Amino acid sequence: VGGKRAVTIRDVARQAGVSPGTVSRAINNSPLVNEETRERILRVVRELNYVPNLAARRLSIGRTLTIAVIVPFFTRPSVSVRLNGVVSALSDSQYDLLIHNIDTPEQRDAGFQEVLRKDRIDGALIVSLPIPDQYLPQLTGANVPIVLIDTSHPALNAFPWITGDDVAGGRTATEHLVQLGHTRIGYIGDIVDTPFHFVSSCDRYRGYCAALQAAHLPLRPEYYAEGDHGRPQAREMARTMLSLPEPPTAILAASDTQAVGVLEGARDMGVDVPGALSVIGYDDIEIADIMGLTTMRQRLFESGRLGAKSLLTVLNDPETTPTQQVLHAELVERDTTAPPS
Amino acid sequence: VGGKRAVTIRDVARQAGVSPGTVSRAINNSPLVNEETRERILRVVRELNYVPNLAARRLSIGRTLTIAVIVPFFTRPSVSVRLNGVVSALSDSQYDLLIHNIDTPEQRDAGFQEVLRKDRIDGALIVSLPIPDQYLPQLTGANVPIVLIDTSHPALNAFPWITGDDVAGGRTATEHLVQLGHTRIGYIGDIVDTPFHFVSSCDRYRGYCAALQAAHLPLRPEYYAEGDHGRPQAREMARTMLSLPEPPTAILAASDTQAVGVLEGARDMGVDVPGALSVIGYDDIEIADIMGLTTMRQRLFESGRLGAKSLLTVLNDPETTPTQQVLHAELVERDTTAPPS
DNA sequence: ATGAAAGCGCTAACAG
DNA sequence: CTGTTAGCGCTTTCAT
Numbered sequence: 001v002g003g004k005r006a007v008t009i010r011d012v013a014r015q016a017g018v019s020p021g022t023v024s025r026a027i028n029n030s031p032l033v034n035e036e037t038r039e040r041i042l043r044v045v046r047e048l049n050y051v052p053n054l055a056a057r058r059l060s061i062g063r064t065l066t067i068a069v070i071v072p073f074f075t076r077p078s079v080s081v082r083l084n085g086v087v088s089a090l091s092d093s094q095y096d097l098l099i100h101n102i103d104t105p106e107q108r109d110a111g112f113q114e115v116l117r118k119d120r121i122d123g124a125l126i127v128s129l130p131i132p133d134q135y136l137p138q139l140t141g142a143n144v145p146i147v148l149i150d151t152s153h154p155a156l157n158a159f160p161w162i163t164g165d166d167v168a169g170g171r172t173a174t175e176h177l178v179q180l181g182h183t184r185i186g187y188i189g190d191i192v193d194t195p196f197h198f199v200s201s202c203d204r205y206r207g208y209c210a211a212l213q214a215a216h217l218p219l220r221p222e223y224y225a226e227g228d229h230g231r232p233q234a235r236e237m238a239r240t241m242l243s244l245p246e247p248p249t250a251i252l253a254a255s256d257t258q259a260v261g262v263l264e265g266a267r268d269m270g271v272d273v274p275g276a277l278s279v280i281g282y283d284d285i286e287i288a289d290i291m292g293l294t295t296m297r298q299r300l301f302e303s304g305r306l307g308a309k310s311l312l313t314v315l316n317d318p319e320t321t322p323t324q325q326v327l328h329a330e331l332v333e334r335d336t337t338a339p340p341s
Numbered sequence: 342v343g344g345k346r347a348v349t350i351r352d353v354a355r356q357a358g359v360s361p362g363t364v365s366r367a368i369n370n371s372p373l374v375n376e377e378t379r380e381r382i383l384r385v386v387r388e389l390n391y392v393p394n395l396a397a398r399r400l401s402i403g404r405t406l407t408i409a410v411i412v413p414f415f416t417r418p419s420v421s422v423r424l425n426g427v428v429s430a431l432s433d434s435q436y437d438l439l440i441h442n443i444d445t446p447e448q449r450d451a452g453f454q455e456v457l458r459k460d461r462i463d464g465a466l467i468v469s470l471p472i473p474d475q476y477l478p479q480l481t482g483a484n485v486p487i488v489l490i491d492t493s494h495p496a497l498n499a500f501p502w503i504t505g506d507d508v509a510g511g512r513t514a515t516e517h518l519v520q521l522g523h524t525r526i527g528y529i530g531d532i533v534d535t536p537f538h539f540v541s542s543c544d545r546y547r548g549y550c551a552a553l554q555a556a557h558l559p560l561r562p563e564y565y566a567e568g569d570h571g572r573p574q575a576r577e578m579a580r581t582m583l584s585l586p587e588p589p590t591a592i593l594a595a596s597d598t599q600a601v602g603v604l605e606g607a608r609d610m611g612v613d614v615p616g617a618l619s620v621i622g623y624d625d626i627e628i629a630d631i632m633g634l635t636t637m638r639q640r641l642f643e644s645g646r647l648g649a650k651s652l653l654t655v656l657n658d659p660e661t662t663p664t665q666q667v668l669h670a671e672l673v674e675r676d677t678t679a680p681p682s
Numbered sequence: 683a684t685g686a687a688a689g690c691g692c693t694a695a696c697a698g
Numbered sequence: 699c700t701g702t703t704a705g706c707g708c709t710t711t712c713a714t
Contacts, residue, residue, distance in 0.1 A: 006460060008691060019701045024693055034699060053460040055399040056691035059706050064396060075425045077418070084416045087442045096439055101428045119347060119394040119707095231631070260631055287628060290572070290601055349707060360685045365709055375683055397707035400690050460691095 007050045016044040027052065064122050067095045067311060070111045071127040072102040072196065077285040078255070078300055079128055082149065085304025086125060093312060095122070102129060105195045116142040123311045125149055127304070130197045131156065145314045149307035150200075160310045160322035162303045166200045169296045169329035170207025173252050173280050176294075176331055178215045181339045182250040182278060185212065186223040188237050188262060189254030194228075201226070201254035204282060208252055223248050234261025235268070242269045242277070249277060249340040256281035256288045256295055263291065263336070274338035284332055292335035299327045348391045357385040368393065405463050408436045408652060411452045412468040413443040413537065418626040419596070419641055420469055423490065426645025427466060434653060436463070443470060446536045457483040464652045466490055468645070471538045472497065486655045490648035491541075501651045501663035503644045507541045510637045510670035511548025514593050514621050517635075517672055519556045522680045523591040523619060526553065527564040529578050529603060530595030535569075542567070542595035545623060549593055564589050575602025576609070583610045583618070590618060590681040597622035597629045597636055604632065604677070615679035625673055633676035640668045 013020045018037060025033045026041040044050075058064050069086055073079055083099075090097050098121060100111045112135050116124055121144055128150040131139065136155050139146060148161035177185050187208050189201035205224070212219055222244055227233035234253060238261065241248060253259035259281030263273060271277050281288055284297035310323045354361045359378060366374045367382040385391075399405055410427055414420055424440075431438050439462060441452045453476050457465055462485055469491040472480065477496050480487060489502035518526050528549050530542035546565070553560055563585055568574035575594060579602060582589060594600035600622030604614060612618050622629055625638035651664045 006691095009693095010691080020691090021693080021702075022700055025700085028693085032699060037699085051458060051460065053400075053691050055396055055405060055460065056706090057693080059394075059396040059400050059690090059708090060692040060694085062693095062706070074428070075421050080416050080421050084442075087415070087440070091442070091448065098437055099428070099440055101425075101432065107432065114392075117392060119392070119396065231627075264631075286572075287631065290605075290628065290632075347707095350709095351707080361708080362686080362710075363684060366684090369709085373683065378683080394707050397690090398709080400692085400706090401708040401710085403690065403709095 006053065007048045009050070009052065012041065012044050012048055012050050015048060016041045064120060065095055066098050066121045067123050067125065067308075068098040068100055068115045068121040069125040069127055070100045070102060070115060070129060071125075072108075072129050074099070074101050076257075077287070078283045078298070081285065081300040082127055082304040085301040085306075086127070086149075086308045087304075088301075089305045089308035089312070095312075095315075108196070112138050116144065116146070118143045123147070123315050125307055125311060126151060127307070130199055132197065145311060145318070147307045147311040147314070149303055157324075158322065160307075160314065160324060162307045162310070162323075162325050162327060164200075164298050164303070164329055165326050166203030166329075167207040167210070169282065169298075170204030170252070171211045172207070172329065172331055173204075173282065173296050174208045174211035175215075176333075176337065177250040177252065177278060177280065178211060178217070180250075180278065180337060182248075183217055183340075184220075184223070184246065184248045184250070185217070186225070186241050186248035186251040187254075188225050188227075188234055188241070188251055188258055190229050190258075191226045198229075204252075204254055229255070229258070231257055231261040231264065234258035235265040236261075238262040238265025239268055242266065242271055247271075250337070251277065251279050253279065253281050256283045256285050256293060259293055259295065259336075260287060260291060263293070274336050275341055278337040278340070280337055282329070288332070288334070294334045294337040295332050296329040297332045298329050303327055347394065348389045350391070350393065353382065353385050353389060353391050356389065357382045405459075405461060406436055407439050407462045408464050408466065408649075409439040409441055409456045409462045410466040410468055411441045411443060411456060411470060412466075413449075413470050415440070415442050417598075418628070419624045419639070422626065422641040423468055423645040426642040426647075427468070427490075427649045428645075429642075430646045430649035430653070436653075436656075449537070453479050457485065457487070459484045464488070464656050466648055466652060467492060468648070471540055473538065486652060486659070488648045488652040488655070490644055498665075499663065501648075501655065501665060503648045503651070503664075503666050503668060505541075505639050505644070505670055506667050507544030507670075508548040508551070510623065510639075511545030511593070512552045513548070513670065513672055514545070514623065514637050515549045515552035516556075517674075517678065518591040518593065518619060518621065519552060519558070521591075521619065521678060523589075524558055524681075525561075525564070525587065525589040525591070526558070527566070527582050527589035527592040528595075529566050529568075529575055529582070529592055529599055531570050531599075532567045539570075545593075545595055570596070570599070572598055572602040572605065575599035576606040577602075579603040579606025580609055583607065583612055588612075588618075591678070592618065592620050594620065594622050597624045597626050597634060600634055600636065600677075601628060601632060604634070615677050616682055619678040619681070621678055623670070629673070629675070635675045635678040636673050637670040638673045639670050644668055 009020045013023045026038045102108045123145040131153045225237040281293050281295035284295045288295045350361045354364045367379045443449045464486040472494045566578040622634050622636040625636045629636045
């Protein structure tokens with residue numbers, strides 16, 4: 001646990017009989033260095049096992065070589081897959097990845113205030129986190145490029161973003177149920193009015209409404225329920241909804257996790273799926289495959305990867321026009337949807 | 342996208358009518374500064390919205406204020422939960438978290454060579470990654486404190502670590518099946534001879550063997566199968582095993598993910614669970630709860646949290662003796678195990 | 683209690 | 699092509 005001083009660029013310079021400047025040029029592939037001296041220097045570098053001190057390099061070049069990803073609830077499977085896309089896109093870049101997880105509004109404040117600083121990061125990815133108006137100044141004034149993944153804001157259309165079209169997705173899912181012949185279709189989603197104001201559930205509900213209207217089906221308030229995101233909550237809501245005098249014959253859930261809760265609720269009530277109840281989820285995370293759940297597939301990994309790539313592009317050339325892309329969700333039919341009996 | 346120069350400590354000093362050194366002392370809570378001047382300085386800091394440049398600070402104090410976590414396959418649920426424990430323990434520390442994901446041996450090399458450097462990090466957590474002998478010199482010579490989570494090595498007993506006892510866990514799981522009356526018990530796990538040499542599956546198998554021997558039950562080679570980690574592979578292995586002339590009446594899987602594969606395989610073969618086949622998994626990730634899977638619960642989140650705390654302790658005081666802790670796994674009985682029929 | 687000055691290890695502008 | 703020099707922005711002796 002000794003204090004053996006690290007090898008510095010000076011040591012290399014001395015050993016190779018050149019100046020530190022030349023060593024710097026040599027290791028940074030500057031053309032301004034003789035091929036022979038470069039080789040000699042690189043040999044010494046290897047002998048001495050020299051690696052440039054990152055902090056010094058960062059301070060000197062005025063860049064942090066770090067990218068932050070600001071993300072809520074990163075253990076949620078859908079988020080985790082998106083993150084993996086980010087990690088994979090960044091893995092052979094020069095950038096370090098700084099993960100800032102957000103579980104509470106305080107952490108969100110910290111994320112926006114302490115992380116989005118030019119002396120901390122070169123760029124940021126904001127993933128799946130709705131952006132309240134109050135933070136707009138911090139984002140637009142952040143002075144570092146920001147890419148939005150699975151989130152957006154009308155005032156931030158100068159930023160690159162990658163999102164899904166949740167309204168269209170909710171509509172497609174609902175249309176599938178309508179086409180199967182369902183007329184009593186319920187919706188179970190997230191609470192709209194949380195500190196985070198997640199909107200995907202809300203958007204999917206809007207798609208649901210649009211599909212019902214297009215099919216001239218009534219919008220029945222008792223067929224809408226919202227609760228904290230989670231299986232147990234969805235289970236409870238499903239039980240309540242299935243206890244109605246005239247229960248729905250199909251339920252669209254705002255996520256696969258909640259759809260699984262609905263399946264559990266149906267089982268609790270002795271309601272057969274898909275015989276007496278069709279269930280459709282959203283995301284197509286692994287559990288959907290396991291449970292044979294019909295769902296809307298989002299390209300989660302891809303969204304992370306594309307967003308990260310897009311940030312790298314901007315970082316390389318700040319003049320590029322921002323990539324903005326909508327990834328459409330696709331219906332995956334499995335075993336939980338069928339015509340009503 | 343303007344170049345408005347960031348506020349530096351000099352600006353604050355000038356504005357407050359003191360020297361940069363005093364400002365530094367003031368913001369770092371040095372006792373060597375008059376209370377009045379400190380307040381004046383802090384006021385200016387607030388007015389100018391000054392935040393110290395991290396790279397400069399790091400270079401100056403010779404620490405990186407960064408902790409790396411080196412982890413394979415971080416989207417696997419069990420890994421993801423452990424990571425969340427780490428993140429949570431570090432969230433209100435001064436340290437940044439640098440995540441180095443490992444999916445290939447090359448990334449592992451990079452992780453051990455480029456990440457474990459004193460100029461990059463102040464300390465590291467190695468999570469769920471077996472350590473081949475060839476890397477021992479790099480670890481012992483890394484010159485930064487390292488904490489092992491869910492992995493260990495006889496030569497690294499000077500390091501703090503947190504592990505589960507996989508042998509004991511495998512034994513407990515198997516004993517449960519034995520006590521239910523099973524005598525034909527199969528094991529489905531990971532391939533031992535991969536580039537990563539994961540050992541947990543192997544250890545759990547050793548526990549399985551010990552339990553069988555203690556119960557005077559024969560060890561039948563046809564009741565052992567190994568394959569790449571994953572649901573589909575486990576499903577296939579289960580089908581093969583259930584096709585034996587004398588199939589097992591119970592199967593222990595090396596992980597919940599694989600146990601779910603076994604459930605699928607059983608369903609494929611029309612084998613009722615738990616009527617004709619008992620299945621037990623390992624980890625107790627969310628899917629186990631969903632599927633009603635009997636399993637061995639590991640304290641995943643806790644392991645990450647404890648490991649990170651332990652690293653923080655060492656970082657604060659390098660003289661502390663390393664915390665080494667075994668977290669025992671606990672049997673969680675659900676609906677997939679029953680006496681043989 | 684405060685200021686001056688040196689230095690962390692690197693890069694880059696300037697001379698030659 | 700290479701050496702010299704001046705920072706990057708902060709911390710930390712050393713004086714006072």
